Amino acid sequence: MPEVLKAPLVVEFPFTRSLGPVQSAFLTGLRERVVLGVRTTDDRTLVPPVEYDPVTAEELRDLVEVAPTGTVTTWAWNHEPRRGQPLDTPFAWVLVRLDGADTALLHALDAPGPDAVHTGLRVRVRWAQERTGAITDIACFEPYDGDPAQPGGHSGRFEDMVTGIVAPARLDYTYSPGRAQSAYINALADRRNVGERCPSCRKVYVPPRGACPTCGVATSEQVEVGPHGTVTTFCIVNIKAKNLDIEVPYVYGHIALDGAGLALHGRIAGIPYDQVRMGLRVEPVWTEGARFPDHYRPTGEPDADYDTYRELL
Amino acid sequence: MTREIAVVAFAQTDHQRTSDDRSEVEMLMPVLHEVLDRTGLKTADIGFTCSGSSDYLAGRAFSFTLALDGVGAWPPISESHVEMDGAWALYEAWTKLLTGDADTALVYAYGKSSPGSLRDVLTRQLDPYYVAPLWPDSIALAALQAQALIDAGETDEPELATIAARSRATDNPHAQLRGPVPQGDYRVRPLRTGDCPPIGDGAAAVILAAGDRARDLCARPAWIRGIDHRIEAHSLGVRDLTDSPSTRLAAEKAGAFERPVDTAELHAPFTAQEVVLRKALRLDDSVRVNPSGGALAANPVMAAGLIRIGEAADRIHLGESDRALGHATSGPCLQQNLVAVLEGDPR
Numbered sequence: 001m002p003e004v005l006k007a008p009l010v011v012e013f014p015f016t017r018s019l020g021p022v023q024s025a026f027l028t029g030l031r032e033r034v035v036l037g038v039r040t041t042d043d044r045t046l047v048p049p050v051e052y053d054p055v056t057a058e059e060l061r062d063l064v065e066v067a068p069t070g071t072v073t074t075w076a077w078n079h080e081p082r083r084g085q086p087l088d089t090p091f092a093w094v095l096v097r098l099d100g101a102d103t104a105l106l107h108a109l110d111a112p113g114p115d116a117v118h119t120g121l122r123v124r125v126r127w128a129q130e131r132t133g134a135i136t137d138i139a140c141f142e143p144y145d146g147d148p149a150q151p152g153g154h155s156g157r158f159e160d161m162v163t164g165i166v167a168p169a170r171l172d173y174t175y176s177p178g179r180a181q182s183a184y185i186n187a188l189a190d191r192r193n194v195g196e197r198c199p200s201c202r203k204v205y206v207p208p209r210g211a212c213p214t215c216g217v218a219t220s221e222q223v224e225v226g227p228h229g230t231v232t233t234f235c236i237v238n239i240k241a242k243n244l245d246i247e248v249p250y251v252y253g254h255i256a257l258d259g260a261g262l263a264l265h266g267r268i269a270g271i272p273y274d275q276v277r278m279g280l281r282v283e284p285v286w287t288e289g290a291r292f293p294d295h296y297r298p299t300g301e302p303d304a305d306y307d308t309y310r311e312l313l
Numbered sequence: 314m315t316r317e318i319a320v321v322a323f324a325q326t327d328h329q330r331t332s333d334d335r336s337e338v339e340m341l342m343p344v345l346h347e348v349l350d351r352t353g354l355k356t357a358d359i360g361f362t363c364s365g366s367s368d369y370l371a372g373r374a375f376s377f378t379l380a381l382d383g384v385g386a387w388p389p390i391s392e393s394h395v396e397m398d399g400a401w402a403l404y405e406a407w408t409k410l411l412t413g414d415a416d417t418a419l420v421y422a423y424g425k426s427s428p429g430s431l432r433d434v435l436t437r438q439l440d441p442y443y444v445a446p447l448w449p450d451s452i453a454l455a456a457l458q459a460q461a462l463i464d465a466g467e468t469d470e471p472e473l474a475t476i477a478a479r480s481r482a483t484d485n486p487h488a489q490l491r492g493p494v495p496q497g498d499y500r501v502r503p504l505r506t507g508d509c510p511p512i513g514d515g516a517a518a519v520i521l522a523a524g525d526r527a528r529d530l531c532a533r534p535a536w537i538r539g540i541d542h543r544i545e546a547h548s549l550g551v552r553d554l555t556d557s558p559s560t561r562l563a564a565e566k567a568g569a570f571e572r573p574v575d576t577a578e579l580h581a582p583f584t585a586q587e588v589v590l591r592k593a594l595r596l597d598d599s600v601r602v603n604p605s606g607g608a609l610a611a612n613p614v615m616a617a618g619l620i621r622i623g624e625a626a627d628r629i630h631l632g633e634s635d636r637a638l639g640h641a642t643s644g645p646c647l648q649q650n651l652v653a654v655l656e657g658d659p660r
Contacts, residue, residue, distance in 0.1 A: 004334045009428070011372045015441060023442055046551065048443045054546035074464065074554065076456030077502035082433065084448035093453045093501070095550050104550030106444055106457075114502055119464045135443050167441050173372040173429040178336025209382055210339040216356050216385025218342055 005182045009175035015167040022051045024163055025063050025156040030137035033127055034154045037066045037101050047101035048135075063156030066100035067149040068125040070141075073097050073104045075121075077114040086140050092117045096141055099148040108140040116143065124149065133162030180210035183222065188292050193284075195260055197221040203261035226257035229296070230304040231280040232313050233263075236273055251276045255296055256312040263312050270297030279303035318410045319527040319534030320655065321520050322351035323623035323630075328489040328515035328611035331427040337366075337376065341423045341516045342383035348419070348518040352530040356385035359520075360415025362392045363406045365399030365422040366615050369434050380423060391415065398422060399517065399619030400542075400580075400641030400651050406521055407540055416526045423516035424615035431512050431614065438644060440547055452509055452583075454645040456501040458554040459585035463503060465555045467592070470503060473584040476609075477507040480584075483606030489513045490610050508584040515613030517620045535626035535637070535655040539567030542641075542651035549646060557593040560640065560650040564594050567652045569638055574654070576601045576628050576637040578621035582608040586647055590640060594652075604628070618642060622653050629657040 019027060022038055026049050029036045038049030039062040047066055052059055072094045079090045086108035094117075095104035110126065111117050124144035131137035177185065180196060184207045187194035195206030196219035203212065204223045212219050234253035240246075251273050254263035268276050270285070281301040284293035324347035332340050349355065362384055366377050377394045386392065391414075395401045399422020406418035426434075432450035439445040462468045474496045481494050489511045497506030520530070527534040543559035543566075546552055564570060577600050581587040587602070596602060603609075605624040608617045618641025628634035639653040 006333060009372050017441060019442070027442075046548075048548065048550075050548065054548065054551050073550075074457050074461040076453055076460055076504075077499070078453055079499065079502070082448060082450055084433075084436075084446075086447055093449060093457055095457060097550070103548065106449060106549055107447065119460070135446050165442065165446075167446055169437060169445075171369070171372060171429055171434055171437070174333075175372065175428055176333035178339050179334055180339065181336060209379060210336055211342055211382040212385075213382040214385060214387040216342070216345065216383055218339070 003182065003186065004176060004179065005185055006174050006176045009173040010170065011173065012168070012170045015169065016164060017167060018164045019162065020051050021061060022049045022063070024161050025158070027133040027135070027165065028158045028162045029154065029156065030135070031131045031133040031162060032158060033068070034152065035066050035068055035098060035125065036063045036154065036156050038062060039064050044102040045100060046103045047098050048105050065151040065154040066098045067151045068098070069144055069149045070096045070098035070101070070123060072109070072117070072119055072121040072123060074119055075109065075117050077117065086136065091140065094123070094141060096123055100151055107138055110140045110142050134165055178210060180208040180219065184208055185291065191286050192224055193226040193257055195223050195225050197223050204259060205262060206257060206260045206264055223259060225259040226284065228281060228283050228299055228301070229255040229257035229260070230309050231268065231276065231278060231282060232256050232309050233278060234268060234276050249273050253296070255282060256309050261312070266293060267295040268297070269295040277303070279306060279309070316411055316413065316523050317527070317536055318407055318521055318523050319531065319536045320622065320626035321522045321527050321531035321534050322348045323517070323519045323627050324348040324351065325487050325517040325620055325623065326515045327487050328513045328613050330489065330511070330513050332425060332514040333427060337371065337380045337423055337425060338383040340425065340514065341380055341421065344516045344518045345383055345419070345421060348520055352520050354417065354520065354530070356390070359417050359419045360391065361406055361409045361418040362390055363394065363402040363418065363420050365395045365397050365402040365619065366424060367396055369437055370424050370426055370429065370614060372429055384419070398615050398617065398641050398643050400622055401643070403519065403521070403619060403622060404540060404542060404651060407537060410521055410523045416523050418521040419518065420521065420619065421516065421518035422616040422619045424613045425514040426512050426614050427514050451645065452504060453501045454549065455509070455583040455585065456504045457549070458589070458646045459503050459508070459583065461554040462585050462588055467555055468585060468588045472588070473508050476584040476587050480603055480606050480609035483604065483610050485605045485610060488606045488610035491606070504583060504585070510582040510608045510612035513611060513613055515611060515616055517616045517623055519619065519623050519626065531630065533630055533632060533657050535629035535657060538654045538656050539569070540651070540653040541566035542649065544649045547648065552646070554646055555589065557589050557647050557650060560590060560593040560647065560652065563650050563652040567654045569594065569652055569654050572636060574600060574636045574638045576604065576625060576634040578605060578607065578625040578637070578639050579603055580608055580618045580621045580641045582612055582617070584609065589647060594638065594640070618651065625653070625655050629655055632657070632660065
């Protein structure tokens with residue numbers, strides 16, 4: 001098997017989320033070192049608070065302060081902290097039922113080792129130095145052998161309420177395009193366009209993805225296509241994309257390479273943008289060191305007859 | 314609602330740690346062909362197609378559309394997708410067949426966990442306000458559940474090791490892990506390597522058919538006598554992690570408690586979760602649990618639940634079971650649960 005390609009793929013997104021009245025109060029409270037729960041109609045106190053009762057689905061708005069001290073209800077020792085987790089030294093994941101609450105909050109517990117942790121352990125909140133109105137305003141919990149703290153009876157109304165959070169996420173992948181696309185990309189490195197023919201309908205797919213979407217069978221026979229092709233359709237782009245070093249307006253087109261059963265897409269240049277037309281004959285232009293054609297330019301051949309590409313639109 | 318619907322064919326890949334030599338569609342297509350060959354059906358004969366997968370595994374948006382190339386979606390087909398385990402795609406297909414809009418359905422699911430770091434990827438399905446910013450990974454959350462069970466006296470580490478060993482003592486040729494596997498060191502205490510599922514890539518497909526169509530396509534159809542799925546509160550601190558009321562309710566609604574089953578395929582990615590499920594489903598030692606090895610032997614995420622139903626159905630196809638239960642789960646600590654009850658015709 002020829003070389004299968006791999007490349008790092010990083011997906012990052014800063015999810016910006018708005019908060020409802022309950023979550024807003026809870027996260028603002030954390031910023032002010034106040035832990036709030038929400039009271040249900042059957043007089044349970046849920047911490048962290050939610051907007052609707054998980055049992056009855058009733059709307060909940062009755063905020064009540066609970067203590068920053070509590071009891072571990074279950075735990076798990078994490079000897080190898082991972083990126084993004086609350087502590088970078090070994091710690092325990094814990095569910096903590098705060099004094100005054102009926103449900104438990106998930107967080108980290110800073111403890112010297114697993115022997116120092118057990119269900120029933122008394123703990124208290126360790127506040128983060130800088131607090132912004134996020135669950136991470138609780139830096140972690142720490143063991144605590146004092147009396148339960150007395151909650152202050154806060155109403156949940158603060159000056160300058162936090163109304164949203166930004167939850168950044170990053171995931172790292174090693175992307176591998178598989179057999180068919182690897183073969184295509186490897187051929188491009190030699191400045192060749194290689195498609196694959198469907199054994200059933202005989203159509204040549206470029207770029208190939210390993211399957212014929214019409215017949216639902218694997219494509220396998222490699223077929224070199226191009227380098228010349230025909231513009232089947234196009235559009236004129238007038239909006240400059242971020243980080244794109246191409247002057248607008250430019251032309252983005254669908255190009256049916258000679259021998260291909262469908263059109264691929266590319267930028268069309270080397271001709272004024274308002275002279276690009278259906279049927280224009282083009283060829284790829286490669287730049288030094290690039291792994292794919294930079295753009296397509298006119299070959300100077302006469303335009304292709306419409307009937308030669310009408311099935312490829 | 315009186316239409317009888319059955320699983321008439323099932324196929325799955327050999328599950329592997331990585332499949333980087335194949336794209337999703339290249340991995341999936343042989344399974345689709347196999348399941349169609351089993352029934353003699355062609356794509357054009359299928360009334361409805363439904364799939365389960367997750368963009369977060371691939372790291373790409375709308376990744377399922379590329380996999381559709383393997384189905385043969387032209388001329389246009391009736392198709393749907395769930396961003397869930399394929400067991401939930403099967404549920405959707407079952408309801409479609411119940412309406413009478415289709416007589417046959419192709420259900421498939423696939424997951425390539427190898428490109429990313431699965432423990433981190435799965436954190437993105439958690440509550441984004443209070444939980445996901447802490448990045449508690451899938452093993453950590455399962456470990457909290459395991460410790461809760463140990464504290465409640467419902468299991469202990471030796472019993473968990475026994476579950477791990479029994480699961481991997483399978484002759485399932487598709488399994489990723491088989492035979493004696495060391496229990497290993499703690500990953501997140503109290504769970505050791507052996508208590509956790511392997512990370513791997515794989516795909517599965519089943520074909521459903523209604524009434525006489527099922528009898529035409531399969532010598533012994535696995536009739537779906539009931540299927541139901543339930544969810545419980547997303548906040549872990551609200552739930553009793555030692556129990557699974559959603560599984561019990563789904564089982565009750567699916568009719569699982571009306572008569573005993575002889576076989577159960579449980580989707581328990583972690584050993585301790587089998588303890589919870591056995592209790593919720595009232596399974597005693599007379600029931601064969603996970604002869605396939607379950608998710609501890611192979612856990613292609615998004616396909617592992619569909620595989621449980623497929624494995625349960627195959628036992629009926631082969632005459633090894635008369636009444637089998639298939640279970641699928643999704644989310645942390647058994648948050649969502651689906652139960653299907655399958656029966657073969659009397660012999």
